[in-house]
Amino acid sequence: xxxxxxxxxxxxxxxxxxxxxxxxxxxxxxxxxxxxxxxxxxxxxxxxxxxxxxxxxxxxxxxxxxxxxxxxxxxxxxxxxxxxxxxxxxxxxxxxxxxxxxxxxxxxxxxxxxxxxxxxxxxxxxxxxxxxxxxxxxxxxxxxxxxxxxxxxxxxxxxxxxxxxxxxxxxxxxxxxxxxxxxxxxxxxxxxxxxxxxxxxxxxxxxxxxxxxxxxxxxxxxxxxxxxxxxxxxxxxxxxxxxxxxxxxxxxxxxxxxxxxxxxxxxxxxxxxxxxxxxxxxxxxxxxxxxxxxxxxxxxxxxxxxxxxxxxxxxxxxxx
Numbered sequence: 064x065x066x067x068x069x070x071x072x073x074x075x076x077x078x079x080x081x082x083x084x085x086x087x088x089x090x091x092x093x094x095x096x097x098x099x100x101x102x103x104x105x106x107x108x109x110x111x112x113x114x115x116x117x118x119x120x121x122x123x124x125x126x127x128x129x130x131x132x133x134x135x136x137x138x139x140x141x142x143x144x145x146x147x148x149x150x151x152x153x154x155x156x157x158x159x160x161x162x163x164x165x166x167x168x169x170x171x172x173x174x175x176x177x178x179x180x181x182x183x184x185x186x187x188x189x190x191x192x193x194x195x196x197x198x199x200x201x202x203x204x205x206x207x208x209x210x211x212x213x214x215x216x217x218x219x220x221x222x223x224x225x226x227x228x229x230x231x232x233x234x235x236x237x238x239x240x241x242x243x244x245x246x247x248x249x250x251x252x253x254x255x256x257x258x259x260x261x262x263x264x265x266x267x268x269x270x271x272x273x274x275x276x277x278x279x280x281x282x283x284x285x286x287x288x289x290x291x292x293x294x295x296x297x298x299x300x301x302x303x304x305x306x307x308x309x310x311x312x313x314x315x316x317x318x319x320x321x322x323x324x325x326x327x328x329x330x331x332x333x334x335x336x337x338x339x340x341x342x343x344x345x346x347x348x349x350x351x352x353x354x355x356x357x358x359x360x361x362x363x364x365x366x367x368x369x370x371x372x373x374x375x376x377x378x379x380x381x382x383x
Contacts (some may be wrong), residue, residue, distance in 0.1 A: 066223035105230040106211040112247040115189035115210045119143070119158070122185040122259070128165025132156045137172040139165035140199050140206060141180045143188065146259040149244050149252045151190075156255050159199045160188065161206040173350070176319050178213040183330075186218040186226060186260075187240060208360075213319055220326060220362045221310065229320040237261035273302025275359060275369050282374040285318070286350025295337065296373065298344040303359055303367075305341045307331035307361060310364035311344055316355030318375070325358045325368065327351055348375065 112118065125142040141160045145153055164174040190207040197206050209215040217226040219236065226236035233240040237260070245251060277299045284293040304311065311331035316323065329335045329349060337345040344359065354375045359367040 071213050075122040106214045106241060106348060109232070109247050111189040111210055111215055112150070112244055113288075115150060115191055115215070117153065117158075117188075117190040117207065118188070118189070118248070119145045119151075119153065119188050119190070120149070120242060120259075121145040121158070121188060122181050123156075123182050125180055126165075126180070127200070128167050130167055131197070135172065136163070137165045137167055137196065138163060139180075140201070144256070146256045147252045147254055149187075149241075150248050150250060151241040153255070156298060159202065159204065159206050161197060161208055162194055173210075175350070176213075178209050178216055179351070180216070181328075182209065184218055186216055187236070187244075189215040218326075223324070223326075223366075227320075227322060227326050229317075229322065232322060261310060273300075273361065273367055275300040278357075278373065279368060283348045283352075285348050285352045285375045285377055288347050294347055296346055296348050298346075298357075298369075299342065299343055300367070302361075303339065303341050303344055304362055305339075306352075307339050309362045310360055311339075311362045312360045313344065314358040314360055314366070315348070315352035315375075316357070316372070318351050318353030320353075323355060325356055325366075327353075328360065349371075350377070 068167050075133065100376050124144045126139055128137055128139045130137055139162045143158050143160055145156045160180070162180055163177055164179065166172075173279060188207075189210045191210055193206045193208045198204060199206055206371040210310060213229050215228075217228045217231065217233065217236070217240065219226050224235055226233040226240050228373045233235045233243075241252065275298060279297050279299075280293070282293075283296050284290055298313070308331065312333070313329045313336075314325035315327045315329070317327035320326065327349075329346060331339060335347045335349055337347065339345075352373075352375050355372040356369045357373055358369065361367065
């Protein structure tokens with residue numbers, strides 16, 4: 064709610080435009096707050112289990128954004144295909160989860176330090192019906208909120224064989240996370256789609272022909288796409304592959320999390336990727352990237368982790 068109020072005041076009195084979208088894209092970047100302050104404090108798993116009325120394992124299959132009735136806030140409805148049900152009841156295998164921010168036409172809203180989902184992500188969702196009873200524009204059903212925002216979605220990281228969220232990492236989630244949820248809830252999970260199983264590739268620090276050799280600049284300005292000299296990161300090495308696909312991408316330290324390992328992924332087909340060859344990758348550094356080591360994710364999901372970390376700072380440009 065605080066984020067929404069600040070955005071409304073800034074949008075009303077400052078007329079902000081996001082430089083990266085010349086077609087007038089409203090943006091909110093709360094760069095004055097650290098991720099820990101924004102997250103406030105760790106929410107233990109037992110509280111997520113107790114507070115959530117619905118706990119599911121699922122995959123984000125589609126997304127669409129829409130204005131609220133007052134035309135002041137943009138939300139995104141995320142369609143989730145449910146694989147397993149750990150708590151509560153669902154009528155079908157498809158549910159919709161609400162997140163703040165998104166793009167409608169030439170307008171967009173970027174909200175920092177709250178959960179942002181991406182199409183194709185899989186993990187464990189801790190949910191409850193939206194308190195404002197906001198309906199889905201397509202199905203008219205009440206959308207679900209994620210309890211504790213970013214902490215309420217444990218994203219499965221195939222390469223690391225883990226489920227991760229701010230303040231939490233569960234290795235081998237089909238054993239550790241599953242068992243803890245069942246122990247706390249006292250309920251056996253129900254399989255709705257047996258085609259999915261939690262599995263993972265191997266973490267790799269490179270082979271003889273795959274490695275990160277260097278990167279530049281050492282300090283980058285996250286999110287400042289109009290400032291290419293300071294925002295574009297060039298990664299040099301070998302074995303990246305000339306045709307990225309499947310699991311390929313770049314992972315940064317998540318600026319919204321206290322996890323130190325790189326776990327915020329920019330997919331190989333993201334607009335942030337400028338070029339990708341076997342020996343060099345160039346990309347715009349997204350606003351959610353944080354200071355620390357980064358990784359090149361190869362097509363098979365294995366990781367090439369940088370020896371040194373990139374120093375990520377934030378710079379926001381406004382146009383009145």
